Amino acid sequence: MTTSTLSPQAKPRHLAASPDVQLIFWLGGALMLVACFLPWALLRPNRLASGMYMNLPVVWMVLNALLALAVPVSARFLPRLTPLLSGAALALGFYLLGARMTAAMLDQPEIARASASSGLWVWLLGAGIAVYGASQLALPERFWSWLAWLWLPVLIVLALSGQLADWSVLRELDAQQARFLQEVGQHLKLVLTGLGLAVLIGAPLAVWVSRRPRAAEAVLGFANGIQTIPSLALLGLLIAPLGALANALPFLRQLGVSGIGTAPALTALTLYALLPVLRNGLVALRGVSPGALDAARGMGMTDNQRFWRVQLPLALPVWLSGIRQAAVLLVGVASIAQLIGAGGLGYFIFSGLQTAASDLILLGAIPAALLAIGVDALLRGLEVLLTRQWGKA
Structure with missing residues (x-):
């Protein structure tokens, strides 16, 4: 009885996305298909x-539906084309x-507004999911993977050429x-200042409590307690004590x-950022291998050197x-600061x-998300x- 084996150099004749990745494409394709039948624009006489x-014209509706179906089908039979189709959809x-x-804005007065409606947002969500799925494909050629970024130069060209200028x-x-x-x-000032204060307070505190288990429990308990307070409530609670202090x-x-x-806003942002800075710092310092520290001690290093x-x-x-988690958290929380006049x-x-x-x-939400x-x-x-630099040191 003989058996045949593939040589290490042999390549599979057919590439296909894994079932989990195919599910991502089917989800994206389903959302895009639904978007074809939803309204894509809302025209209003004023704000x-x-x-x-x-709605989309019938011709575009059919073409979009075909593209929505082509994305998951290509992932099953022609995965090299999937990044191109996903990027093209976005x-x-x-x-x-x-x-x-x-x-929509043809022959409309200056005060008229044309807004994107549900169809466009659902299409962009589905296409974005497909682009993410394309990044998960294990393709042997990098060229095909980069085609998923086709949407970026298109967006830049549309923005610079003024083709999006009529968007409300x-x-x-x-x-x-x-x-x-x-x-x-x-x-940006609120986020960076709040993050900087949290690092200045949280980093030395994490080092100090890393060798004191009881103090660590108390400090983390305080930081966890702050996180349970809604951001709006925390800002309100800070008004009276800071006003009295001033x-x-x-x-x-x-x-x-x-x-x-600005003062209560920065106080709240600093308190919110403390938990991820403290928790990750504590976990990171305690997670260092004792063997590495023992080896450094055996080489004659002092405590500071270790x-x-x-x-x-x-x-x-x-x-x-x-x-990094704290910074992203603060970008969102900083949006609430306007309620107490922090801008x-x-x-x-x-x-x-x-x-x-x-x-x-959207003028506030989209830049905040991009930020x-x-x-x-x-x-x-x-x-x-920094990890590479520290590794070379």
């Missing part, structure tokens, strides 16, 4: 008035956003550009400390991950809520860089 919903969503807004959110941005830049700067110590008022404004040359470099990846992108969100203007809400993604990517890169 606040109700309007008229607009790019198509942005193209149709501009096209539908331009068509960008019209609001054009009308409030100076205020928008001011609030983005204030949002009245009792006039020099603090001269420094800008009061019951409303910490800086051995323990901290080994703990750094986990610790930096906690700082930030929450200005547009709450202005939109007060006037029932969804365009203003969170950007901060996460930046700190992830810093994490990799």
